[in-house]
Amino acid sequence: MKFVDEFREPGLIGKASDEIRRLADPARHYRFMEVCGGHTHAIYRFGLKDLLPPNLELVHGPGCPVCVLPMGRIDDGLSMAQDPNVIFTAFGDMMRVPGTHGSPLEHKARGMDVRIIYSPSDALKLAQKNPDKHVMFFAIGFETTAPSTALTLMRAKEQGIRNFSVFSNHVTIIPAIRAILDSPDMRIDAFIGPGHVSTVIGCRPYEWIARNEHKPIVVSGFEPVDVLQSIVMILQQLKAGEAKVENQYKRVVPWEGSRPALRAMAEVFELRPYFEWRGMGFISQSALRIRDTYAHWDAEQRFQVPGIRVTDPKAAQCGEVLKGVLKPVQCKLFGKECTPERPVGALMVSSEGSCAAYYNYEHRKSAVLTSIGA
């Protein structure tokens, strides 16, 4: 009950929820994908699903960088840090993610020099403070995070800090959406577009989704009312027979994105021909590697990378969940072999993964619903 008092504008929530029910055709089944893991988290946290009519289903997309990272890349990163001269740095999100022989934290317990950092700049600073060591930053993230890594590498080069490198696992969101749309069993009607990724890339990169695939996409903020408004905007488009890119998160997302952020990314990164996504397989031009002009700071060029490949257990149906063919709970392993404590599949790995979010929050039957009397 306390829950709803915290909502900034409970009235708006009720209104948006009513509008969704008014616009949704009861004869139709809708599947909307929220691309971003932040939205997935918000949808479960606020119990928004229960404010929607039963024929409107939210499918949780691939926008969780920790979830889509193949285990082999974690093994590769950790293998580079076997050298006692290397300090392994990564964001806190990465620390509990299992590799074949344990997570970075478990490696730390066995004596590896593993440090949590909160900003790539901190890794660079650590390199300055430890001139006799090599500091490697295990970089993950979509376009929200990649510009910060890029600027950090530019600073390293400008300042001549040479005992620093980045193991780039940065990925890009558009090819993942394309892979989902290209899948023969794809069943998505529209997309709730990522908010903070779009701060960087803007709204133009989504235009092909509307133009070629005839599916609406609405870039959305993270407040409950933002997500609900975005659903209203999608339903309005579907009702009018339209497919457009719209920006619900105008207060933060400029249509053209951020030029300085895109410049930094272009200076430092280039597209890899292909990259493996956990649960989705290989996707062409879907990840960023470091350009040769920054080779000295590229961990993949400085170290021997074993190129370890670990296939997900066949029984894990992450790919089907990602495409909206199955709900998390319909996977054979969900809640049994695969739990947030011992994840088998990609989507159970981070709290932003759809299976972990479902596992952690689904029992919390929406207090929102009761308290606003919807």
Place this chain on the structure above:
Amino acid sequence: MCLAIPAKIVELFPEEQNRALVEVVGVRRHIDTGLLADDPPKTGDWVLIHVGFAMSKISEEQALDQIQTLTMLGEQEAAMQEVEGYGLGET
């Protein structure tokens, strides 16, 4: 992972054009403003920060809304921890 934290710029450094001192609910930390190079922030402006970098400018009203969203998401503590974790120079 892609969540961003609202912060208020409290000090800029003319000799270091990409550095700013920000305040996030009482905690002060240095951040990098290089990603706002085309429209640099001024003292008193609000920005969204992500992994120690300012990503975009926002209004004060939006900033306060975002702080409330983070609180509701139960992420405020994580956000504070992140900001406190920035070792970019403490005050």
